[in-house]
């Protein structure tokens with residue numbers, strides 16, 4: 370069995386990646402998630418969909434001793450995917466120290482464990498926010514990184530830098546930073562999706578909760594950006610596509626196909642969609658009208674960002690396969706299952 374440890378395995382992207390990893394009977398998945406933004410039921414959902422369980426340790430990755438015990442209990446871990454982080458842009462503006470402490474200390478601890486327990490392959494959940502306010506689109510991996518527009522974004526930028534300095538002295542570890550654009554949607558089964566414990570900040574859960582009447586009205590942040598319709602342009606990407614990319618990135622490292630010991634790869638669809646277009650796609654697949662208003666800009670948001678995804682194709686043999694309507698349809702199926710108690 371190949372043992373893979375994922376931090377944040379009960380979170381949105383971690384749980385979908387666990388399902389994809391478990392579809393390979395040769396892989397055992399160990400998760401470390403303190404459930405600060407998720408619930409223990411997610412591990413059950415993963416098991417239900419995959420037909421095999423992942424074990425979740427309810428441990429804070431910032432707790433070095435407890436994290437080390439997980440590695441002691443599970444010798445021979447071959448790869449680590451580090452998803453665990455706090456991720457709400459607006460909250461990070463209000464609570465910068467909490468974000469720096471959680472996101473950076475957890476990263477330092479997990480890298481330390483990788484070195485100590487001789488884990489050779491490390492994947493980091495980074496973000497397109499590392500590119501900051503960009504001058505040229507689409508964004509390639511050569512686009513210079515800039516100070517991000519929020520403390521959250523800076524934890525990713527500094528996180529990437531920490532990994533770079535660490536890899537330079539590490540005896541064992543090879544790493545990839547996957548820079549996600551905007552992951553949305555849910556598992557095709559409708560049995561797993563985004564269900565944040567804290568107030569949702571990402572567009573799609575706010576859309577589906579508004580459509581369900583849980584949120585009275587959706588606010589589109591900003592209608593005066595220099596874009597087709599004034600709303601922000603984002604590169605939405607189906608979460609199952611993202612999950613598949615992690616499996617490929619892990620295989621790529623494990624097969625020694627990487628040219629450098631630390632590589633950076635964008636994960637996007639390559640297509641920019643405005644927030645208003647995303648809402649229209651939802652209204653079409655759900656067959657209803659959404660109650661929304663266009664409000665002020667949100668601090669920390671950039672106007673337009675979408676990826677050039679050719680490097681992921683070239684290196685990992687991966688490209689996004691699912692479009693915006695499929696993303697919205699899967700998210701809506703998941704929300705309806707939650708509403709009807711089919712999924713818990």
Ligand SMILES: NC(=O)c1ccc[n+]([C@@H]2O[C@H](COP(=O)([O-])OP(=O)(O)OC[C@H]3O[C@@H](n4cnc5c(N)ncnc54)[C@H](O)[C@@H]3O)[C@@H](O)[C@H]2O)c1
Pocket residue numbers: 376377378379380381382383401402403404405406407428429430431451452453454455456471475494495496497549550551552571
């Ligand atoms: N969802 C996005 O739009 C997006 C975009 C770019 C990058 N990312 C990054 O991808 C990763 C996963 O994001 P997600 O959307 O699945 O978020 P999520 O909040 O659903 O999942 C993160 C998980 O990590 C856990 N966690 C947080 N801090 C922890 C700690 N100190 N110890 C143990 N567990 C901890 C949370 O409980 C949660 O289950 C994050 O690093 C995020 O910054 C997400």
